Amino acid sequence: MIRSNVAELLNSNNFLQEVTLKGWVRTFRANRFIAINDGSTINNIQCVVDFEKTEESILKRITTGAAISVKGTLTESQGKGQTVEIQVSEIEILGDSNPEEYPIQPKKHSFEFLRENAHLRIRTNTFSAVMRVRSALSFAVHKYFVENGFYNFHAPIITGSDAEGAGEMFNVSTLDKMNIPKNEDGEIDYTNDFFGKETNLTVSGQLEAETYAMALGKVYTFGPTFRAENSNTARHLAEFWMIEPEVAFNNLDDNMDLAEDFIKSVISYVLQNCKDDISFLDNRLTQEDKSKPAIERNEMSLIEKLNFVIDNNFKRVSYTEAIDILRNCKPNKKKKFQYIINEWGADLQSEHERYLVEKHFKCPVILFDYPANIKAFYMRLNDDGKTVRAMDVLFPSIGEIVGGSQREERLDVLQQKIAELNIDEKELWWYIDTRKFGTAVHSGFGLGFERLVQFTTGMSNIRDVIPYPRTPQNAEF
């Protein structure tokens, strides 16, 4: 007999069919009703055991977490809470789960406890829902880009160039740390390292993606990136997945259109394809809110928030306008901000971004045309000589979700900027080549995938939306 899965059976009305199902026990009550889950859906299927015909020794082993195989008949359920159930004729215990030892009990565990058991937390409703949504989002990303004529580009992970300057890097090496070879000047001699030079983990695939966009037209990366920053916060990971589209001939307006359309598309996909998981997470958040003081509660439910993003235009505001708004807003005047905004040129902090999004505009915001000196060297200089064609997409709760720009396509302007910043031009010879040969306007952005998963699932800590989080002092599993 072919093995069925729970999702299929719950949607079946082929009653009286004989079925075989394998999965894990979530609960067993009244020596009669087993709730089985196999990961195919957040929902369990009820399996009804005839305890009088079942050996006592078997019944004792039907415990939370045990793997079992059941054969039986699919029937309409008389009970509340489900439409179908399985009348079990045969049951086999595949793998026991000693209830005295099994860490995941059928009760509420703290997220902190579950992080320490990240190999088992996926067996809970919340984490299985989050990770199914993460998987669906991942597919939605690929689907969106492929359907829109983009090519997936695998950026290198180990990189010999560190010019991007997006953050602190992890060093990659095969040198024996007990015997670091040094040259005559007392410097580290990398000639015997694996790559014959110093290498690091990438902080962004953008520069390489640009080289591909200048031939394939539209490309995107979706891969891991790394920051060796000692940030122990609920929104930073040392290892995270990033999505970076790059499009030849797109200017900053096109880039904003792309970012907005992309985000709306992938969130729509999840709303359509993960109804049960999103509904569970929506309910979870609502319950969590009830235990909070009124002022900390969310104004919208999770589903309302997702629909709000899909249904509304992202407000596009220049940095200069944003500074005006912030300078004159109440929290600034009353010195409620930690960083007071006094003048044009200030770097915006999370508190300012959230004020703009959550209090002032009450919708996702795209800020653009930032001061050149707080942004990266590759961003296109505006005619005013002091701002660059940068953009950040800001979301409620999570802040910056996208950072992007039109790239500086003019060879002379780029070279001047590189010289000003004392970047070694030799490090970037290949990048500069793209401006020498057939250069053109182009734009792109980076979107931190985990922030998108956080937003879509309503999880407040970024460590809870990636299977095995890497953070300072933690690389367990």
Added chain:
Amino acid sequence: MIRSNVAELLNSNNFLQEVTLKGWVRTFRANRFIAINDGSTINNIQCVVDFEKTEESILKRITTGAAISVKGTLTESQGKGQTVEIQVSEIEILGDSNPEEYPIQPKKHSFEFLRENAHLRIRTNTFSAVMRVRSALSFAVHKYFVENGFYNFHAPIITGSDAEGAGEMFNVSTLDKMNIPKNEDGEIDYTNDFFGKETNLTVSGQLEAETYAMALGKVYTFGPTFRAENSNTARHLAEFWMIEPEVAFNNLDDNMDLAEDFIKSVISYVLQNCKDDISFLDNRLTQEDKSKPAIERNEMSLIEKLNFVIDNNFKRVSYTEAIDILRNCKPNKKKKFQYIINEWGADLQSEHERYLVEKHFKCPVILFDYPANIKAFYMRLNDDGKTVRAMDVLFPSIGEIVGGSQREERLDVLQQKIAELNIDEKELWWYIDTRKFGTAVHSGFGLGFERLVQFTTGMSNIRDVIPYPRTPQNAEF
């Protein structure tokens, strides 16, 4: 006017429409015919310039590699080799390409030269075709798994456990190599390293994927993996992408079915969706073959080879049968093999695998039930006590493309094996937990994505199927 792309225009019969197109010049001949490519297809579109009405200074700048924008009318072409062309009314040079300096000339370049210019090689027909096929294969992978009820699982890249033993690892650290801290015993003190312990780049996401399969049922990874092996061959990379499905309740037969169905599905996808690119690569290989001595030529064209894999069952052969065949085959008896097969237990080399696939069975082969002592600790021991439920899928030309197994699900057998191999059980506490709590039969495999791209595109060197290859002494770009 909305910008069109070459692929759309070549498929359009909406003649006399006014179009705008941006792209790069491939060739310019007779001061009249520009072949433009924009990456949307391997094909160029012919743009006809009225040279009498175009300034001499503009005509001079229409050189190979230059980025240009043209406006004009789409018309039926009178010339050979194309059905449509653009009668140009306006032309603008976006970015020059000095023909004296531009490395990519409209002629045949060696793959070695192009590897040194990996940022520009994507502007050639061969590499743009390969990378478009790579992108399509990547999407086909996600599509196959999602449509078959799998969840995408992002395995950690930085790992603190090195028990998998699949190969030499790259160390990841933020310690100052000029001042490695040591403890009282003179050992490296990792407490001040970023993660507080020694960490490496992953060689496989399998062990972590198993923990997820034991809750979500069916999962797959698709991400970068690393081997710090000094292998300077045409089939090894230090950084490569790997696909690793893992399925709860699947035994080895199910695992073979999955591998075969998966490979056939993704190759079919490419044949259907990359017709022009595959046709170009097929032709390229045929031309290349003509310059070879008859004995080295391929028996089948690329397209024939791809269809052959789709249309035929993979031959399933036990290791023991394979040894019998090899021991008695001509090249073994005549000592033509570098490694002579004398007895059961020998590890098979590439020459043996290729003999089985290319000479003996003449089709893809799945070898299974290997001797336990040449395979990894997590593979399920057979009742004979000396073989394990391992499988390798062997392909013509490239050899091993898939390695997998049914996993040892029995706690006691697994622990005994770990003890025998002197692996520290504490390192694997979380992996062992999956056998303690609700263990079940499960299986999975790993497929090296670049080998699949090699097979599908007919490229003989693995460095030519990944954008920026990482190999010993090479991490350029």
